[in-house]
Structure formats: structure tokens, C-alpha cells
Amino acid sequence: MTGLRIELRRSTALWAGLLVLVSGTGMLWLITSESARWTGNSTSAVLELRLPLAYVWALVVGLAVLQGMRDSRARVTELFTATSRPGWVRLGTLAAAVAGAVAVATALLCAGLVAKVALGGGFVSAGFVPLMVTVVLALASSVLLGLAVGRLLPHPLTVPVALVATFMVASTAGRALEARSPGDEISRFALLTPVLAPPSTDLVTMSTSVDLGQIVWFTGLGVTGFLLFVSRTHLGRLAALAPAGLAIAAALAIMPVKYSDVLVADSIASRLVCDGEVCVSKAHEDRLPAVTAAGRAALAELAVLPDAPKEVREDTAAMAHLTAPQRDQRIVYVPSLGIPRPMTMTEDQLRLELLAGAGVASCEGPNTFDTYGGVVRYVTAGYFHGELAELASEPLMWNNSRLRGEIDEAWRQFRGHSAQEQLNRVAQVRRMLLACEDSERVLGVLKAA
Structure with missing residues (x-):
């Protein structure tokens, strides 16, 4: 716990958590009108968070990549390699601090939205929980991958490239998930991102297959990111890709193809x-x-x-x-x-x-x-x-x-x-x-x- 407290102080962990809270709240405030429907249903409120995630996700990944380059920028990589303490312990503590701070901040952001709905006299149900879990996993796993990218590619251009690439992926996925009719086919690869433009009705939620597929994918991505971050050998880094590979195969098998199977009626709210x-x-x-x-x-x-x-x-x-x-x-x-x-x-x-x-x-x-x-x-x-x-x-x-x-x-x-x-x-x-x-x-x- 001492190491974790030290990393919380000396790393960007707390700043990353603050970034999630401030940018997420700010983006929601900018895109929300007085007639917004999400304020009346807790499930819709957490689903609404998927829209500003295109920006928050990119910022968090960029900050994680910068944090992952710490040893290289300080030129202490060889020094820590020579110490008797296992490298994965020190790096694991850093990963836990940054990813944990982001996860907690994301959960607090979701909880704040639910609280706003409740205090405004809106409808609150357990339907928001799977959506919140998915968002928390998405940002935490992205942080772990960002740390790994920063450590493996310590170049001045890595941070801006990672930030822009993440934003482009999010924007492209958002467009790929647009539909004009319920029978339209959507890209299952686009569902591997946490981004979605929510509909204008407050009686729908993500289907169980999408929630399950995203949880599997982001869990596998997080494991791969952590293993890449702490691995020292080329063989270890190659093996670290296995969890993400298995996760993406399983997720794509679970994900629906038609848009009508992505958003479904909220069985609690629409009763x-x-x-x-x-x-x-x-x-x-x-x-x-x-x-x-x-x-x-x-x-x-x-x-x-x-x-x-x-x-x-x-x-x-x-x-x-x-x-x-x-x-x-x-x-x-x-x-x-x-x-x-x-x-x-x-x-x-x-x-x-x-x-x-x-x-x-x-x-x-x-x-x-x-x-x-x-x-x-x-x-x-x-x-x-x-x-x-x-x-x-x-x-x-x-x-x-x-x-x-x-x-x-x-x-x-x-x-x-x-x-x-x-x-x-x-x-x-x-x-x-x-x-x-x-x-x-x-x-x-x-x-x-």
C-alpha cells in the first residue's frame, strides 16, 4: 500500500482521474440541452456518457502514454533493470495507481449522473449498472494499453499520435454505428469501442450481447496492456498479445450485426x-x-x-x-x-x-x-x-x-x-x-x- 500511495503522489494518476471527471462533466454540459431526456432515467444518463467518451477516451489514452514514458524520459530504465526488486512489482504498482484512479473517477462520474437523475425526481433502476461497468472497464483497460505503448515506444511523437489515433478510432466507430432503419447492419468492430451516439428516447438500453461482448473485449485488452507494460522480453511481449486476441475473437462472436439488436427496450423502464x-x-x-x-x-x-x-x-x-x-x-x-x-x-x-x-x-x-x-x-x-x-x-x-x-x-x-x-x-x-x-x-x- 505504501508503494501505491507513493505512485498516486508522484505519477499522473490523480491528474488522470481529475481529467476524466472534468472533461466528462464539461462535455456533457456542452452537449446537453434543457430538453435532454437522459435527466429522467438513470440508464439513459449513463448511456448518454458514451457520446463525450470520444473526447475523454482520447485524452486519457494520451496521458497514459505520457506516463508510460516516465522511465525513459528520466533515463533510469537501465538503473531499475539492475535492481533486485522485480520490475513487474514496481510497474504493476504504477499501473494499478493510474488505471485505478481512472476507474474510480469514471465510476464517480457515472454515480454523479445517477444522483442527478434521482435528485431531479427521475427514474432510477439497476439498468445502468452494466453500462457503468463497461465504461469503467473501457477507460481502465485503455489506460493500461496506453502505459504499455508509452513504455515500448518512448518517442516525442508517440503521445500526440496516440491521442489523435484514439480520437479518430472513436469518431470512425461513431459513424459506423449510425443507422437509418432498424434492419441496417452495423460494424461489429465499431462495437469494440465505448463510443455510441445515444437515441433520443429514454426507454432503451444496450443489449445484453453488446454489454457482454464489450466486457469480454475490454477485460482482455486490459490484461494484454498490463502484460505488455511489465514484460521485459520479446517473447513475453508476444505472449502478452494472446489475451486480447482471444478476447476480440470471443467478443466478435457475441456482438450483434443488426442495429435493432444493439439498442433494445429497457425491460425495467419500458414496463x-x-x-x-x-x-x-x-x-x-x-x-x-x-x-x-x-x-x-x-x-x-x-x-x-x-x-x-x-x-x-x-x-x-x-x-x-x-x-x-x-x-x-x-x-x-x-x-x-x-x-x-x-x-x-x-x-x-x-x-x-x-x-x-x-x-x-x-x-x-x-x-x-x-x-x-x-x-x-x-x-x-x-x-x-x-x-x-x-x-x-x-x-x-x-x-x-x-x-x-x-x-x-x-x-x-x-x-x-x-x-x-x-x-x-x-x-x-x-x-x-x-x-x-x-x-x-x-x-x-x-x-x-
Whole structure:
């Protein structure tokens, strides 16, 4: 323990730990907006840390490489080789100090995020633990590898090259893990980095296969880094590569290929909590009273339709950020995405959202704009509400004079029909939306003379 305390004082261990805390916190602060979702779920909070890791990871590796060059820079390599004390003991103490400080700092950073969620009244569960373990292992093993690189390649350019190379690997991996649809194939090699751009929903987490694969890989990488750092012979250094080789083979066999198998629904946070016919996720249980009031009011108004829906549920699909909202004849789904999020709307705003489309969400995916579909949503919501009113999810259409004119014109033509005809047309529109038919044709049904 005496040697460890000495290394903590004379090495960069404490500085490395401080670097993790300061840079990690700073990057999160820079990329976080007031509407950030991770503040409401501990699992999402730790998952959000994967984004700034592209920078933190590179800085930590660069500092570890610099520390690994200590003996060479001080020109005491031969002196320590001649001492009776085994070299691996002294070097192992240094490795334990630096990697341990980084591991503790990373764990504290994760714990701080969880504490922020808890103090803010968010949802806290054990789902964040595997993500935290993976991040801690990733940075600690990278430190060990960085120490080995610094000791084996004591050149002035080694530190900047290692820093830039790590950042480039992280950036490339982040791009390789981007997907436009759930079925897209991703690079399993990219999953060997701790970097991932988290989705905009707070109801997902990394799959067990990704967590397990990364834990295996980073453990093997750490063992290889340590053995390379303490080995003195070429044969020993060659043998030290075996753990990383076995780990990468095992990890790649475990890792998924499709993006839909990388991010999955958080089984704890997305579990439904119900009040009669209205259900929301466990993570959003605090919104259940408001959603229940709005949902029951919407169901009562939709009851005039043939085969009217009987339930209201929050859409907890893991791939909601890439696909159109779910649809079911018996269920009115509350979308999990949008600005503002439907789950945070007032009771009246949410009721109108549920009535829009006659209880059926848009067939368009997130971050898309469909003028015809927007007009259909406004007219159908107006039918049940008795008059046109602004939809919180479609403020652009309501406040734009040209688009507002299209809404008013469609509403005028629709209201020109008899009450029974209006009901028949809305019922037909509902059937068409359930089948995801072309939105221009759907609008034509509402407007046709």
C-alpha cells in the first residue's frame, strides 16, 4: 500500500482521474440541452456518457502514454533493470495507481449522473449498472494499453499520435454505428469501442450481447496492456498479445450485426404501468394521472367510430426513433418522440394529439414533414373537438399562413358535408391510416365533394 500511495503522489494518476471527471462533466454540459431526456432515467444518463467518451477516451489514452514514458524520459530504465526488486512489482504498482484512479473517477462520474437523475425526481433502476461497468472497464483497460505503448515506444511523437489515433478510432466507430432503419447492419468492430451516439428516447438500453461482448473485449485488452507494460522480453511481449486476441475473437462472436439488436427496450423502464385502460411506461409513471385523464376523454370521443379503440398506451418501441409510431385498431398509442414530447404535454394538448388522425398516429417516421398528413391530423382532431385548434406537435403548420390556409380550406370542404357523411369519412380515414395508405389520398377522402 505504501508503494501505491507513493505512485498516486508522484505519477499522473490523480491528474488522470481529475481529467476524466472534468472533461466528462464539461462535455456533457456542452452537449446537453434543457430538453435532454437522459435527466429522467438513470440508464439513459449513463448511456448518454458514451457520446463525450470520444473526447475523454482520447485524452486519457494520451496521458497514459505520457506516463508510460516516465522511465525513459528520466533515463533510469537501465538503473531499475539492475535492481533486485522485480520490475513487474514496481510497474504493476504504477499501473494499478493510474488505471485505478481512472476507474474510480469514471465510476464517480457515472454515480454523479445517477444522483442527478434521482435528485431531479427521475427514474432510477439497476439498468445502468452494466453500462457503468463497461465504461469503467473501457477507460481502465485503455489506460493500461496506453502505459504499455508509452513504455515500448518512448518517442516525442508517440503521445500526440496516440491521442489523435484514439480520437479518430472513436469518431470512425461513431459513424459506423449510425443507422437509418432498424434492419441496417452495423460494424461489429465499431462495437469494440465505448463510443455510441445515444437515441433520443429514454426507454432503451444496450443489449445484453453488446454489454457482454464489450466486457469480454475490454477485460482482455486490459490484461494484454498490463502484460505488455511489465514484460521485459520479446517473447513475453508476444505472449502478452494472446489475451486480447482471444478476447476480440470471443467478443466478435457475441456482438450483434443488426442495429435493432444493439439498442433494445429497457425491460425495467419500458414496463407498462396501467390505470384501467390507460398505460404508460414505468419511467414515466409520474405522468400517469394526466395521461389517464386525457386518454379517457379521447376514448370517449372516439367511441362514435365503428370498431372504436378501447385502450391508450405509451409507445415504448425500442426503434421508435427510426420507425413510424405503432398502430393498432384497438389501441391509441401515445408517441414517445416529438417536440414537445407528448408525455410532457398538458391534458388538453395530449387529448387533441390522441384525437388527431382519429386515434391513429402518422405513418411518417421521426424528423419528417408531411403536409398532407398534417392537414389530415388537424381536420380529424377538429372534428372531435368541434373546431380547429392548434396541435402542440404541429405548431409550424398552425402558424404558417400558407399551411394554415390549406388547413382552413380542407376544414371548410369537410364541414360542407352532412354530420353522418363527416362521421363516415373520418371512419374511412381511420381505416386508411391504420393501413398507412398515401396521405394525399387520405386527405382527398376528407375534402372530396
